[in-house]
Each structure stands twice: as C-alpha cells, then as structure tokens.
Amino acid sequence: xxxxxxxxxxxxxxxxxxxxxxxxxxxxxxxxxxxxxxxxxxxxxxxxxxxxxxxxxxxxxxxxxxxxxxxxxxxxxxxxxxxxxxxxxxxxxxxxxxxxxxxxxxxxxxxxxxxxxxxxxxxxxxxxxxxxxxxxxxxxxxxxxxxxxxxxxxxxxxxxxxxxxxxxxxxxxxxxxxxxxxxxxxxxxxxxxxxxxxxxxxxxxxxxxxxxxxxxxxxxxxxxxxxxxxxxxxxxxxxxxxxxxxxxxxxxxxxxxxxxxxxxxxxxxxxxxxxxxxxxxxxxxxxxxxxxxxxxxxxxxxxxxxxxxxxxxxxxxxxxxxxxxxxxxxxxxxxxxxxxxxxxxxxxxxxxxxxxxxxxxxxxxxxxxxxxxxxxxxxxxxxxxxxxxxxxxxxxxxxxxxxxxxxxxxxxxxxxxxxxxxxxxxxxxxxxxxxxxxxxxxxxxxxxxxxxxxxxxxxxxxxxxxxx
Amino acid sequence: xxxxxxxxxxxxxxxxxxxxxxxxxxxxxxxxxxxxxxxxxxxxxxxxxxxxxxxxxxxxxxxxxxxxxxxxxxxxxxxxxxxxxxxxxxxxxxxxxxxxxxxxxxxxxxxxxxxxxxxxxxxxxxxxxxxxxxxxxxxxxxxxxxxxxxxxxxxxxxxxxxxxxxxxxxxxxxxxxxxxxxxxxxxxxxxxxxxxxxxxxxxxxxxxxxxxxxxxxxxxxxxxxxxxxxxxxxxxxxxxxxxxxxxxxxxxxxxxxxxxxxxxxxxxxxxxxxxxxxxxxxxxxxxxxxxxxxxxxxxxxxxxxxxxxxxxxxxxxxxxxxxxxxxxxxxxxxxxxxxxxxxxxxxxxxxxxxxxxxxxxxxxxxxxxxxxxxxxxxxxxxxxxxxxxxxxxxxxxxxxxxxxxxxxxxxxxxxxxxxxxxxxxxxxxxxxxxxxxxxxxxxxxxxxxxxxxxxxxxxxxxxxxxxx
Numbered sequence: 001x002x003x004x005x006x007x008x009x010x011x012x013x014x015x016x017x018x019x020x021x022x023x024x025x026x027x028x029x030x031x032x033x034x035x036x037x038x039x040x041x042x043x044x045x046x047x048x049x050x051x052x053x054x055x056x057x058x059x060x061x062x063x064x065x066x067x068x069x070x071x072x073x074x075x076x077x078x079x080x081x082x083x084x085x086x087x088x089x090x091x092x093x094x095x096x097x098x099x100x101x102x103x104x105x106x107x108x109x110x111x112x113x114x115x116x117x118x119x120x121x122x123x124x125x126x127x128x129x130x131x132x133x134x135x136x137x138x139x140x141x142x143x144x145x146x147x148x149x150x151x152x153x154x155x156x157x158x159x160x161x162x163x164x165x166x167x168x169x170x171x172x173x174x175x176x177x178x179x180x181x182x183x184x185x186x187x188x189x190x191x192x193x194x195x196x197x198x199x200x201x202x203x204x205x206x207x208x209x210x211x212x213x214x215x216x217x218x219x220x221x222x223x224x225x226x227x228x229x230x231x232x233x234x235x236x237x238x239x240x241x242x243x244x245x246x247x248x249x250x251x252x253x254x255x256x257x258x259x260x261x262x263x264x265x266x267x268x269x270x271x272x273x274x275x276x277x278x279x280x281x282x283x284x285x286x287x288x289x290x291x292x293x294x295x296x297x298x299x300x301x302x303x304x305x306x307x308x309x310x311x312x313x314x315x316x317x318x319x320x321x322x323x324x325x326x327x328x329x330x331x332x333x334x335x336x337x338x339x340x341x342x343x344x345x346x347x348x349x350x351x352x353x354x355x356x357x358x359x360x361x362x363x364x365x366x367x368x369x370x371x372x373x374x375x376x377x378x379x380x381x382x383x384x385x386x387x388x389x390x391x392x393x394x395x396x397x398x399x400x401x402x403x404x405x406x407x408x409x410x411x412x413x414x415x416x417x418x419x420x421x422x423x424x425x426x427x428x429x430x431x432x433x434x435x436x437x438x439x440x441x442x443x444x445x446x447x448x449x450x451x452x453x454x455x456x457x458x459x460x461x462x463x464x465x466x467x468x
Numbered sequence: 469x470x471x472x473x474x475x476x477x478x479x480x481x482x483x484x485x486x487x488x489x490x491x492x493x494x495x496x497x498x499x500x501x502x503x504x505x506x507x508x509x510x511x512x513x514x515x516x517x518x519x520x521x522x523x524x525x526x527x528x529x530x531x532x533x534x535x536x537x538x539x540x541x542x543x544x545x546x547x548x549x550x551x552x553x554x555x556x557x558x559x560x561x562x563x564x565x566x567x568x569x570x571x572x573x574x575x576x577x578x579x580x581x582x583x584x585x586x587x588x589x590x591x592x593x594x595x596x597x598x599x600x601x602x603x604x605x606x607x608x609x610x611x612x613x614x615x616x617x618x619x620x621x622x623x624x625x626x627x628x629x630x631x632x633x634x635x636x637x638x639x640x641x642x643x644x645x646x647x648x649x650x651x652x653x654x655x656x657x658x659x660x661x662x663x664x665x666x667x668x669x670x671x672x673x674x675x676x677x678x679x680x681x682x683x684x685x686x687x688x689x690x691x692x693x694x695x696x697x698x699x700x701x702x703x704x705x706x707x708x709x710x711x712x713x714x715x716x717x718x719x720x721x722x723x724x725x726x727x728x729x730x731x732x733x734x735x736x737x738x739x740x741x742x743x744x745x746x747x748x749x750x751x752x753x754x755x756x757x758x759x760x761x762x763x764x765x766x767x768x769x770x771x772x773x774x775x776x777x778x779x780x781x782x783x784x785x786x787x788x789x790x791x792x793x794x795x796x797x798x799x800x801x802x803x804x805x806x807x808x809x810x811x812x813x814x815x816x817x818x819x820x821x822x823x824x825x826x827x828x829x830x831x832x833x834x835x836x837x838x839x840x841x842x843x844x845x846x847x848x849x850x851x852x853x854x855x856x857x858x859x860x861x862x863x864x865x866x867x868x869x870x871x872x873x874x875x876x877x878x879x880x881x882x883x884x885x886x887x888x889x890x891x892x893x894x895x896x897x898x899x900x901x902x903x904x905x906x907x908x909x910x911x912x913x914x915x916x917x918x919x920x921x922x923x924x925x926x927x928x929x930x931x932x933x934x935x936x
Binding site: 093335 | 508509557559561564565566567568569584585586589612613614615616617619624627628753754756757787788789790793797798799800801802803804805824825826855859860861862863864865866867870871
C-alpha cells in the first residue's frame, strides 16, 4: 500500500514514483526546468513548452511599452510563422506529416505550445517546439498577415454570446485589475499593434529562466533534457545558450501567491451583501437566448479553501445531480445548460453561475441562482451530498489522469503554481478532509460579496434592468 | 509480424486479436448484439448502447405518425427521466456519484447512450444504461418539462451561426431528403410534439433486435453479455425478454448501402457544373463574421472511393498545411479557421468547405475555395503531398485509438454500418492503395456537381448575392 504523495518541487534533481508513472524534474543552472512523467505502457506522449507569462503581464498604462494589450497572444501566433531554418509552411507540414495534435494557448498567467504524438515522433515534436520557442523570426510580412487572422479570431469570439458574457463578467467583477482584461486584446489594440513591441516582449520574456518543458507518456527524461539543451544551445540567439553563466529561475509570474494574499480591488472591502440587489450589466444583442453569468470574486489558486471550494462547486453546479442543474433545468425546463465554476489565479479569481435561457425566463434564472447560492450559505449540506461530490471528483479525476495531456498539464501547473505536485491519493485526501462546515463557510463568504449579473443577448425582452 | 485484419462481422460468436486488444462479438438469438474490445492495461472502460435509428427515420409526411420530426431526439432526452425503479434524480446521482463521463447523442442514422467509467464502476454503468434504454416510463410531467429544455437547446443552436450554417447547408444540398432535416426538429414540431407519438416511436423502434451494446477498455465480454441479458429479461416490458422466441436482427437502418447505391435526389443528374456559378443562399443575421459553407453532394459511407475522399479532404482542408488553410489563412489572413469535410451516410452525404470571415472578405473566400477544389480536379497532387496526408491519417488515427471512446464507437459503426471491422493496419493499407489519380477523380466528381454556398451572418455587407 503506497502512501499518498505531496511532492515539493524544490530540488534541482528529483525522482518519484507517483503510482501512475515515474516523475522526474531537472532544473538546469540556466534556469530551464524540465519535468516528465513516464506512464507505463504508453505508446504516445504529450509535450508542452510553457512560459509563465500571460495577458495579465501586459502593460495597459503604457501603450508604447513592450507587451501592449493582446501582444502575448499575438506573439503566440507568430511563433508558428517561421525560424531561420523553418518557414511557416515547413512548421505546418512537419507537424501534419506525423499526425500530431498540436496547438498553443495563451492564458491570463501563462502561454503554452504543445503537441501530442506517437512515441516514435516525440523527437520531431521536441525539435519543432524548441525551434519555434527559441528562434522565431517574427517576420514583418507574416506579422501583417497574422494581424488579419487575429482580428478574425476576435470577430469569431464576438459572435459567440457565451464568450462575450465571459469577457464582460471578468471586466465587471475584476474591474481594472489586469486579470479583468480579455486575453486577446481588443480589435483596436490589435489593429495598432507594432512588431517592435511584440518583438521586445519576446526578447524580454522568453529565455531559459522562464521556460518550463513538461512531458507525459512514453518519454525518456534524460534524453528529453539533453535534446532541449542541445536545441537551445544551437540557437542563433545568445540568450538561449544554457552553457553560459547560471541564471536564477524566474518565478515572479507564478500562481503560488501566499494563501490569504491580496485579492483584486473590492474583494475585501465588503461586509454582508447577502440581501443586496445584484449589479446587473446588460449587453444587448439580437438573440434567442440571454447568456447569464451570475457571480462575484472567487478565491486565488493557492487559497487553502480551494478544496472546499471545489466540492462546493460540484454540489452547486458540477453535474446533472447538482442543485443548479436540478432546479433550473430538471424541475423547470428553463435552460439546456446550468453550471457553476471558479476560475482561480495567483492573487485573485472569479466565481460564477452560468445559464443560457429565453429572455422572458432570465429574471427567474437569476433569482433561482441567487437562492441556491444563499441556500448553501444558510444551511450545511448533508453527508450524503458531500459523499456524492467526493465520488464525482475521485471518478472524474481518475479518468482525466489516464490522458497524457492531463498529466503533462498537471506537471506544468504544479511547477508554475503551487510548487507542489500531488498524486491522485494525496489530492483526494485533501478533498476528503473537507467538512460540511467548510463548504458552508466558503459559500457564506461568496454570498456575502456583492453579486454581479452579466446578461448578453436580447435582454430588452426580459425584465432584467441594467443597474450600471 | 501480424497481418492486417479486416474482420467480417458475420458470425454469432467471434473472437479476434486486433493488436490493440481482443475483439469479441456475440449475437444473441433475440437479435441483441454485443461487441467488446479488451484493451491491455486499461483501468477504465467506455460503454455505449446504440440503436440504429436516427432523425432520418422520422416520418415527415404524416405529422400524426409515430416519429414526428424531432421525436428521436426528444426520446433520447426522456430516457434520462426515469424508470419504474429509478426517477430522474436517481439516474443523475448514480452517474455523478461515480464521476462518470456520461451522455447521449442523436444522429441522423443512430442514437447512442454512453458512459466512460473506472473499471470497478462498469457494472453500475451497464445497469443504469440497460434500465434507461429498456424501461423508460416517459412520465407525462417530465415530458412537458423536457419540452422546455429542448426548446432552449434549439434556441442555443440558433444563436450559434456556425450551427445555423450547417443546418442550412444540409437543407440546401439534400433538399427534401430525410437527411436534409435538422436532427432536433424545429421549435414548431417540438412545441406540438405529443407524448403518445414519442412513446410509440420508443415501443416500435427499441427492442433487442435493434440494440447494439459496445464496450472497450477494461471489459470482460462474457460478464457484460450476461449482465445485459439479465437486465433485459428483468424488464417489465415483455418485448425486451430475450429468453423468448428468436427474432431476426433488424438491420434495415444500417449504413452499409451497397457501393454505388442511390444518391440523394439531384446528385446523379449532373453533367459538368465545373464553371457554373454556385447557388448562394443567405441567412441574414447581425454578426461580425459571415459563416460560409461551400460544397455539394458527397459520397455515401460505403462508397469504395471513401479512402481517396479521406485523403482528398486531408490535402484540401485537413490541417495547418492543407491548401485551404494555407491559401485562406496563412497567405492572406482572411479567416481564423478554414477546413473541409465529408459527412457520409448510408445512401448519401455532403462535402463542404468551411470558413468564417468578415463580410467584406466573404466573396474572396468563396472564390478561393472554388479555385482550390477546381485545382484538385484539374491537376494531380504530388507524391510528397500524398505521403504527407498518409502520415497525418496514420498518426492521428493511432492517437485516437488510444482512447477507449474511439474504440467503443468504432465497434458500433462497424456493426451498424459496413459490417466489417478494420484494424489500424488494414485501414491504413486501404489509404496507402490510393493514388494521385484516384484523388483527382474524386475531386473532379465533386467539382462537376453544382456548388452551393450557404452564408449566415451580416451578408448584406458582403458582395454575396442570394441566387435562390
């Protein structure tokens, strides 16, 4: 019988058997970090190149500064557009030729370039990703073409009313906090983006001390470390050369804010808002449904209450048996989808309940959502409901961890975030320690914060009224 | 060295080692079919209960008949709403308690209820799905509530302009063919749906002779067969009792139309439409982007040209290196997404090229798409491009087959469709036999059919003009 493992990521060389697979971590003197999890029997591997820099790190106050709004995401696009030895078409064909599932994503606190490939193709994927991350040329013509692509990406998101509601909700709840901004910027900032700014952002932010490489599945740790180091040292750009002098690991952008750390403005200035009317913000759009987000400030990623918060979200809006799904969809047929979620970052977060519904039912859905949050804040949940939530978390986490993608991402989040890697049992132990009282406290804390309602769609046909 | 396997599904008891896992098939005298694939080392399983009946089997001409439009999908929803021994809440909690990934889907030619669970939870999932499929009570109150849920589901789809374009495209290309109708019906047919019709549809269509159970992962074939038979025999409904007299397997709804079988109306009445202007159908909606589908009749699922067609779609619009992606996005920045696809059914299919773009760029995107299809029809592709497409198909298929979901679905599609199960090597052999000349022929066949352009969005700002 193995003991649950909570592995501190605090040594330059680390090896641990995490049950599912052998985890290894190497911190090179240059600051480069490589973490792998070898999964027995795997015939494929997932690999990610992570930089702990996201849209929140852009500088809104100085539009002339490196990293003007949307440039983190702009840079992510440009990394596919060519290096001194591979043009954009070569990058595309080399990935397609091996049938890779490859992509990149920009988040508020990190950027990731990733691929899933058959075991025999891993070296190709590592070579490609190393070259893209270290040696992008940010060609001026490609820059202009990609501006058009990104404007189309923003236009596509603007036509998705649930996406629009999500962006409005972050803005409404987090205000001027950098986490409140959309990841991709606005059409205006993309139209005005300058290659020099994106280039400076790249040179300032991307180097061995900010790079984390994680892989899971059929992966050999030592071979991966050697391949990445060789690729970086072959870069025409000196800043990537890892055989030079040692640089400290740069972790300023990590997710591991101290528990109880600073919240976004407004979150800690509240007494009881339990019965206060929510602030309603309407974005009028022709539509069949109104997309509703009802919520408030949440908890940061390192908050010790995160396990209770996870269970609370499972009970409130985590599945077909959850309270929101039952009350809004199953009992009343008011929506096709109803759920709740918490999005957590290093120093802040949001909590939200979502539903899409016909305009004339929107006010009912908002009221039902408020009632359910308040009910969790007023009354402790039953042991049976707690047990069911624990079962749901245990089952769904076990299923998720069968995928090398999930394990690859878990390594990166532990490295960039908490600095601690939990195996499944250690994680479930934390959830199992949660009591109904803990959940009650979390819900009461949320319910005491002023609620924001964001409605996107034909709200004029609803009885919702904007209070902004 | 194993030989590639193309396994005919023609015996009541069948066992074969398919490399990835051991495949077994049992046809019970009642007509019930059970197919499993045991994957070595798997700690979870995917299971599906499939009925070879979809929206195309509804009878549009007689609105009073069982199976009025949208009732297949309506029934799928109702199966979650209770049996004599489990109410809707019990069904929801029993799935959630084990953290199952469970859902159902209605397609044009089949309906599927499925779950992915940890190995120890498989028996629970089988018990639940058996009960739901065999013993649904279709409670009258639940029927009314679910009507509201389905109307919201249709409203959600109506707000998704890419979804709307898809529905319009099927209607425009397939006309009055039953495959041309939307799967979920229309708001009007759902508003008027009657419980008695859905109930009759259920009793007519769901019995052991139409049921196919497939599972992949950590599954024991004999135990699964025994459990399903026991559950069906315990049903209060006599039609499920498998220990009665033998019934023939009902395969009338299967996907294995003879190669060269009947096409939908219009597909075979054409000479060369190569340089004819496409028919343009516009659905005007306020939007940032116009969602474009450009295409025509495709090929049926059993068509011998399907392997060449698959490669053609890979070359034309299957990845970042594909011609549409390169011409529309990479060279000109006109769209965020551009791809092509074929949707194939037992006796017909559609072929389409998709892009979302700003209205003022829509005419250019349509023209570029036409040019690329015509270029494939006019000039044979290079060996290098063919080789790349084969690599992409080999890699992505191998990755997909690591997932028990994919293998579970593959068993069902082979059983309901071609009646033949290919292992990966046998499938790749068929693709490898394709020559540039075959691809040229497929493209020329498509290019000779009249093109339809469906545009959904603010097309009034484009230079597209409706030709309907």
